[in-house]
Amino acid sequence: MSDALAIAAVTETVRAVLGEAVQHTVPGAEVTARHPNGAGDADAARTGPALNVFLYRTDVDPAWRNTDPVGTHPGETRHPALALALHYLFSAYAPPGDDSTLAERLIGAAMSALHDRPELRADDLRAAADFSDLHLQQEPVKLTPSVLTADQMCRLWTSLGGGYRLSVAYEARVVLIDSSAPGRTPLPVLRRGEAGAGPVAAPTAAAPWPVLDAVRPSVAAPGSDIVLSGSGLAAGAPSVHLTHMLLGGPPVVLPARADRADAVRATLGEDLGAGCWSAVVVLSAADGGERATRPRTLRVAPRVTSALPLTAVRDPQGAAVLEVRCASAVHPGQRVELLVDSRPVTAEPFTRATRTLRFRLAAGAPGRYPLRLRVDGVDSPLTDAETERFDADTAVVIT
Template identity: 50%
Template sequence: MSDSFAVAAVTDTLRAILQGAVGRQVPGAVVTARPPDEVTADRPTAALNVFLYRASVDGSWRNLDPVGTRPGESGRPALPLVLHYLLTPYASGEAQESTAQRILGAAMLALHDHAVLGPEEVRRAAPFSDLHLQSEAVRITPVAVSTDDISKLWTAFQSQYRTSVAYEARIVLIDSSLPGRAPLPVLARGDQDRGPEAAANTAGPLPTLTGMTPGTVRPGDELTVTGTRFDEGDALLLRLTHPLLGGPVDVAPREATAAEREAAATKAHFELPGDLAAGTWSAAVLLSADDGSQQATRALPLGVAPRLAGPLPLEEEREADGSVRLEVRCEPPVHPGQRVQLIVGELPLGPLDAFASTTDRLRFRWPDARPGRHALRLRVDDVESLPAVDATGRPEFPTDAVVVVA
C-alpha cells in the first residue's frame, strides 16, 4: 500500500522518466508539471508539460476486502485512484512545431517502454513516499480522447489549444488512516480443544501429502507430516519454498524410533532449521530414487511464526500528543518486502520505518494510546506469533508480551 504522497510520487516519477527521454532527443528541453494556462509558448527552451487534470476512484478495487485482514477482523479498504494526465509539448523559434512534435514523440516512446513504473524508479524519483512498496504495480496506459472532450478540456483550461496526448496511471492504492480491529484469537474450543473431524480416502497410486502437525511452527520446531506412499523412494526430503525469499530449503527427516519406522509409509518427522524466516512457506515431500529420478507431492502451506524477543514487557509513557512509540525485537529477523504488523490489544499497527535490509528491530507508533496493560502480538505475512503453553499443555497469552502505558 501507499501513503497520501503517492499522487505526487507518480507525477515526479513520470517527470523523471520523461526528462531523461526528452532531454536526449531535444537537448535543453525541460519537463514541467503546471496548469496549461500558466505555461507560455515563448519560453527560451523547449518543454513538455505533464498536467494531472483528473483523479478518479476505481470502483472495483474499492469494493475489495482490505489486504492483509483475516476472518473476524475489520479494516478499511485502500483508496484506489486512477490518475489522468495530459502531456503537451511546447517550443519556440522558427521550427517550434517540428521541435514540439519531436518532444511529443520522444515522450510517447518513453511511456511505451516504461508502461509499468518499477519500484526502483519510483524510489529514486520520489523518496518522500512509500509508493515503491505497493504490491500492485502502477501501469501507464494511453487514453483515446474524442475531439469534443479535447475541446471541453482546453476550454476549461482557458488556454489556446496545442497538440497533446492523454494517459492514465492505474492503480494507486492509498492506505486508509482509520485503524482496523484484530480481536484476540480463541485459544481452545472445549475441554480437549477438538472439533469435528472428517476424512476422505485419498489413497492413490502416487505419493501424497495430506497434512502437517502443527500447522504453524516456530523456527527449530519439530514438524510431523502425514500422507501416503512415503516409503516408495530411496531418500525422502521436506522441500520448503517461499514466494519472496525463494529457496528451496531441503530438510532431511530426523532419525526415527522403532515405532516411527513402522509407520514410515504414512508419517515422517522433521526438525526445521533454526534460521527459517517467518511467513507462509510451501511444503512438499520430495522422494528421490538412486537412478536420479524425483517425485514430489502437492505442496501445502506452512506458517512459520515470528516471536517477540526481549526486553519485555515494554513500559512506555505517552508523548505530548498522546502517542506512544514502541520498539520491539523479533525472531527470526524480517526481510525487505515482508508485511509486518504489531497488534496492540485489538489494534494493528504498521511499522514506522520501511526497512531496506534484513532487521530484527522494528519501530511502531501508536496514536491516541490508552493507558493500561495491553497484550502484544507480532504478525509477519499474515502469520501471527504463537501463544505460550502452560504446565498442563494448555495455550495462554505470554505474560511478558505486553506494553504498559502510563
C-alpha cells in the same frame, strides 16, 4: 501499502522516467508539472522545448474498492484502502517561433518510453519520490494510454483555459492509499474442536502420485518440528523444500524422516524467515528419480526477542514509540504490524533487512495490553505452549 503522498509520488516518478527518455531524444528538453494554462504563459520565457505532465482527473477504482484490506484475517475489521486511477495529460511545448517537429519528437519519446516500461518499478518510485512509501505497495502501478475522442479533448482544453497543444492522455492504475482509520484485530481463538485439531479429511484410496494433504501445525515457529501428512509419501527418501512466497529465492531444503504411515517430519531452521512459505515433499528413489507433491502453505511465525512485557512511555501529545526486536530478520516489502490488544500499528519504514523495528503508538489509555507481532499476516505466539492460555508477559504496558 501507501500513504496520502502516493499521488504526488506517481507524478514525480513519471516526470523522472519521461525526463530520461526526452533528454535522450531531444537534448536540452525538460519535463514540467504545471497547469497547461500556466505552461502556455511561460512560453515567452522558455528557452527550450518541454513536455508538461498534468494530472487532470482522479477516479476511484471500482474493482479494488470492493476488495478486502491487505493482511486482514477472518473476524477482523479494517477500512479498505483508497484505490485510485490517475489520469494524466502529457503536452508538448516548443520555443516560440519554432516550426520544426519538436513537439512530435517529445510526444513520441514519451509514448515510446511508457510502451517499453509501462510499470513504475519500486526502484524508480524510491529514487524519484523517497518522501512516500508507495514503493512498498505490492500491486504495481501501470501506465496505459487513454483514448480521448476529438470532442473530449476539445472539452478538456476548453476547461483548462489554454490553447490546444499536441497532447496524449495516460492512465496510472492502481494507487492504493491505506486508510488511517484504526481497525480491530480481536484476540485469536485458543482451540477448535477436540485437542484443537479441527476436522480431518483424507483420501480413501492410494494415489499413484504422492499427495500432500496437510502441514501441521499450520503456523510454526522457527526451530520447531512440522508434520506433513498425505498419501504415497513412503515411496522414497523424503525431503522438504520450502520457498518463501514473497521473497522467493532458492528453496530451503530440510531433511525429513518418517513420522508414521504416510507422514514425514522435518525440523525448521532457527533462522527461517517469518511469513508464508510454500512446502513441497520431494521423494528420491533408489534409481535417482524424484517425485514431488503439490505445494501446501506453511506459515512461519515471527518471534519477539525483546524483554517482555514492553514498556511504552507517552509523550505530552499522548503518543509513544516502541522499539521491538524480533527473530528472524524481516525484509523490505514485507508487511509488518504490531497488534496492541485489538489495534494494529504499522511499522515505521525500513530499507534493509532488520531485526529491530520501530512503531509509533497514537494516543491511548494507560494500561496493560496483549502484544502480537504480525509479519505478512502471520502473528507471533500469544499463548503459552504448555498451558494453552494467554501468556501474561506477552504484553505492552503503557504508562
